[in-house]
Amino acid sequence: MGPNVIWLTEALTGVMTLEPGMRVTNMGCCKAISSIFLAKEFGVEVWAADFWVKPTENWERIREADLDG
Incomplete structure (x- = not known):
């Protein structure tokens, strides 16, 4: 499914401002x-x-990661 998804996500978050509670859309999340x-x-x-x-x-x-909130 392509390059390492965590590396790519970390690279993107380095140039984005993300704060707790914000909504993020992840289209093509694999x-x-x-x-x-x-x-x-x-x-x-x-x-x-x-x-x-x-x-x-x-x-x-997502549930296994305890994020089913």
Whole structure:
């Protein structure tokens, strides 16, 4: 699924201002790894979607990360 998603996300967050409670859209989130990272590291609310990965699969990963709030 491409380059390391966490490296890319870290690079983007270096030039963005993210504050707890902000809403972030992650279109093409693949397995929601970057969405989980953003929520845990920055306290943002992430709305994520992907065409190829079923939402129920990502929801399970999100719940396992204790982010089902």
